[in-house]
Amino acid sequence: MPSRQHPRFEELFAAGQARRQLCSRTSQAICSLASERDPVALVEATSAGRVPALVPLRxxxxxxxxxxxxRGLALVQAADLASQGHSGIDVQACGDAHLMNYGFFASPERNLLFDICDFDETHQGPWEWDLKRLTVSLVLAARTMGISDLTARGIVEAASGTYRRRMHDYSRMSQMDVWYSKVSHELLYNSAPSDHLRRHLEKIGERARNRTHLRLLPKITADNGATLRLKDTPPTLFHMHEADTLLPDGDQWLAAPDSLTMVAPMMEKYLSTLKEDRAQLVKRFRIVDMAFKVVGVGSVGTRCMVILLQDDYDQPLFLQLKEARPSVLERFTQPCVHGHQGKRVVFGQRTMQAASDLFLGWTTGPAGRDFYVRQLRDMKASVQLETFDAETLRAYAQACAWTLARAHAKSSGQAAMIAGYMGNSGKFADSMAQYSMLYADQVESDYDAFRRAIDNGRLPVDPSVDIGPFGSKPPRN
Incomplete structure (x- = not known):
């Protein structure tokens, strides 16, 4: 960190302190709820426009x-947060910064970084909304793991304290230094507080480095003698050429026999959003196959395809074509300024991440739906919370808070104001802990209402789903 203080630091720091007159730090502990709030109705509302056949899976x-x-319903917390006061300091927010939306991936230089990795909800919004999304997820994860509320509160305080300290560090750095700062796998490994955590990081690093397109090829493709084809592994990956796919009328192009021909104009639009050298690289590949892919929890039912491309040497490139819907933050802040939801996602990712996917771009589908495009799985890995203990969760929470602070400082240029608002004491962290414990109780109450709606038949579910309590497949022994 540079020794010379930013010339406007004191002025900006004081401006952040002044924001406490509008919204005190202690008021951040308040857990207010949106008026006429019905979590089940909100669940149903967020299913509108999704592929109907996949809603029970969601x-x-x-x-x-x-x-x-x-994880699956960011809209509820966004509505609740919008019903109470906030600092008024806006950043390019993630919009869904829960702890499973962080992970490891390769920079264009093939260095392994740790960063936010999901930007479907990115939008302008108050910085503390992201932090509250993270801290509530920590409490819920801790409870799922059987960790006591006292320990969970300590984990939230540690994460909030890390966010505050890192933001103070970034507030004294030049904009260029903040822009180029990174949280690498090596940095996390070297600063890990225990051998247990270092072993976790070592395994994650090894898993990420092995997840290349070439290694992925035999796992999700099959050779039919003439060409490669993506393997059907429903309900997560499948072709949609059958007559009974239950696709809405606007999606029939996905099930058409000539769907690859219909996706060609989308690829042309996508190439126009890339830098010229990267577009030239993609042009050296030909489209071989495309299949529908179900991803995550909150994204289930949105249009998401995997496209297999090969070069002249038959080496693979896997691209993911993912639908971009309006951010859950938009209705509570300001309209999207980008004119395209895919462009919004790409802008947010490029602005917040330390380094972004080489092939990140956007396009529009035949039915006028917005999409963004990225690589599938290339050197990407996330943690397996099922293997964590309280100490590991605490350290991971601090890593997430660190990279969230870096992302907010980079995206907004307002690190000194945010630091000024939080101050130098533990008052803000205490408020975050109080809010997170209360809101986690509310999430559990909403979840009970959701389960009752399933039990009484109001919400249909897919009985074949077999996943762990964190919304993903449990790790193999």
Missing amino acids: YARMAASPFSFF
């Missing part, structure tokens, strides 16, 4: 635990 994944329910 509900089944959300039903795994209160933590999974929280």
Whole structure:
């Protein structure tokens, strides 16, 4: 960190302190709820526009635990947060910064970084909304793991304290230094507080480095003698050429025999959003196959395809074409300024991440739906919370808070104001802990209402779903 203080630091720091007159730090502990709030009705509302046949799968994944329910419904917390006061300091927010939306991935230089990795909900919004999304997820994860509330509160305080300290560090750095700062796998490994955590990081690093397109090829493709084809592994990956796919009329192009021909104009639009050198690289590949892929919890039912491409040497490139819907923050802040939801996602990712996917771009589908495009799985890995103990969760929470502070400082240029608002004491962390414990109780109450709606038949679920309490497949022994 540079020794010379930013020339406007004192002025900006004081401006942040002044924000406490509008919204005190202690008021951040308040857990107010949106008026006329019906969590089940909100669940149903967020299913509108999704592929109808996949909505029961979405509900089944959300039903795994209160933590999974929280993952699948960012809109509820956004509405609740919008009903109370905030600091008034806006950043490019993630919009869904729960602890499973962080992970490891390769930079264009093939260095392994740790960062936020999901930007479907990114939008302008108050910085503390992201932090509250993270801290509530920590409490819910801790409870799912059988960790006491006293320990969970300590984990939230540690994460909030890390966010505050890192933001103070970034507030004294130049904008260029903040822009180029990174949280690497090596940095986390070297600063890990225990051998147990270092072993976790070592395994994650090894898993990420092995997840290349070439290694992925035999796992999700099959050779039919003439060409490669993506393997059907429903309900997560499948072709949609059958007559009974239950696709809405606007999606019939996905099930058409000539769907690859119809996706060609989308690829042309996508190439126009890339830098010229990267577009030239993609042009050296030909489209071989495309299949529908179900991902995550909150994204289930949105249009998401995997496209297999190969170069002249038959080496693979896997691209993911993912539908971009309006951010859950938009209705509570300001309209999207980008004119395209895919562009919004790409802008947010490029602005917040330390380094972004080489092939990140956007396009529009035949039915006028917005999409963004990225690589599938290339050197990407996330943690397996089922293997964590309280100490590991605490350290991971601090790593997430660190990279969230870096992302907010980079995206907004307002690190000194945010630091000024939080101050130098533990008052803000205490408020975050109080809020998170109260709101986790509310999430569990909402989850109970959700489960009752399933039990009485109001919400249909897919009975074949087999996932763990964190909304993903449990790790193999």
